[in-house]
Amino acid sequence: MALVTTTEMFRKAYNGGYAIGAFNVNNMEIVQGITEAASELKSPVILQVSKGARAYANHRYLIKLVEAAVEENPDIPIALHLDHGDSFELCKDCVDGGFTSVMIDASSKSFEENIAITKKVVEYAHDHGVVVEAELGTLEGVEDEVKVEAGMASYTRPEEVEEFVSRTGCDSLAIAIGTSHGAYKFRPEQCTVNEDGILVPPPLRFDVLEEIVKRIPGFPIVLHGSSSVPQEFVKMVNTYGGNMPNAIGIPEEQLRKAAKLAVCKINIDSDIRLAMTGNIRKYMAEHPDHFDPRQYLKPARQAVKDMVARKIVNVLGSDGKA
Ligand code: G3H
Ligand code: 13P
Numbered sequence: 001m002a003l004v005t006t007t008e009m010f011r012k013a014y015n016g017g018y019a020i021g022a023f024n025v026n027n028m029e030i031v032q033g034i035t036e037a038a039s040e041l042k043s044p045v046i047l048q049v050s051k052g053a054r055a056y057a058n059h060r061y062l063i064k065l066v067e068a069a070v071e072e073n074p075d076i077p078i079a080l081h082l083d084h085g086d087s088f089e090l091c092k093d094c095v096d097g098g099f100t101s102v103m104i105d106a107s108s109k110s111f112e113e114n115i116a117i118t119k120k121v122v123e124y125a126h127d128h129g130v131v132v133e134a135e136l137g138t139l140e141g142v143e144d145e146v147k148v149e150a151g152m153a154s155y156t157r158p159e160e161v162e163e164f165v166s167r168t169g170c171d172s173l174a175i176a177i178g179t180s181h182g183a184y185k186f187r188p189e190q191c192t193v194n195e196d197g198i199l200v201p202p203p204l205r206f207d208v209l210e211e212i213v214k215r216i217p218g219f220p221i222v223l224h225g226s227s228s229v230p231q232e233f234v235k236m237v238n239t240y241g242g243n244m245p246n247a248i249g250i251p252e253e254q255l256r257k258a259a260k261l262a263v264c265k266i267n268i269d270s271d272i273r274l275a276m277t278g279n280i281r282k283y284m285a286e287h288p289d290h291f292d293p294r295q296y297l298k299p300a301r302q303a304v305k306d307m308v309a310r311k312i313v314n315v316l317g318s319d320g321k322a
């Protein structure tokens with residue numbers, strides 16, 4: 001199967017009460033880990049490339065890696081998506097370069113500016129058979145060079161979504177309902193402590209999601225910043241020389257609930273980074289005499305695969321849907 005757009009994936013996910021995982025790719029081990037997990041679980045998958053990934057790995061290398069993954073895994077639908085495109089030019093470059101989906105993220109601009117730039121990207125992308133994700137509302141955290149300070153984020157305003165979607169013609173909409181980017185999504189003082197002494201973050205704003213769905217029924221919703229920061233991996237990092245105090249994510253059951261509603265795409269990157277880093281640190285500590293990168297990248301690739309499999313089964317519910 002050649003690379004596909006997300007149209008069919010989202011239609012089936014919406015109707016089936018599950019979501020498609022969108023995982024960021026930066027190197028060969030990550031591409032292999034994600035697609036091996038998706039293939040074994042017969043799950044559709046979205047591989048996404050950020051501006052930072054392009055700067056790190058070079059767009060051409062990433063496209064070739066993704067093409068190889070498509071050839072190696074012919075039985076599952078795979079989409080190639082630009083994550084957080086910040087300009088028309090960047091989106092155009094990705095459309096021209098073979099991506100099947102692009103995100104234009106003009107969420108930090110005014111409503112009218114966001115509409116204008118999104119509409120321009122949609123016109124170009126649709127002319128070339130490519131779909132577009134847009135964003136309304138802002139998330140806290142770091143995405144590429146943009147850092148949104150804690151307290152400066154704003155939930156998506158349900159009263160704006162209908163006009164935004166109809167005026168831009170976008171194909172899916174990323175919304176802000178309390179997720180945020182990175183491994184430090186909440187400060188401890190924002191959390192409550194449960195009976196086991198574990199910090200529990202504030203729940204996602206399902207009331208906002210429901211209001212949005214009422215206004216644009218059937219329209220695919222996207223959640224960014226959806227890593228759960230599993231504490232066993234934070235512990236692994238910290239045990240083997242790391243220092244990640246108070247790393248807190250979105251509980252997996254909250255995301256599973258969102259996936260059963262109108263959320264068709266869930267973006268997960270930090271959990272992959274955490275799993276790789278924890279396993280590389282562990283391997284290095286246990287094998288101080290090893291210096292062949294293949295030795296420590298092998299468990300790191302396996303950790304990516306295990307993490308993606310965990311997400312497909314526990315969070316997305318997309319197993320068996322390819
Ligand atoms: O939301 C951003 C993604 O986690 C990609 O991160 O900009 O460091 O590549 P990056
Ligand atoms: P996390 O940092 O929560 O993994 O979010 C990733 C993301 O939204 C990529 O666009």
Ligand code: ZN
Binds near residue numbers: 084143267
């Ligand atoms: Zn994001």
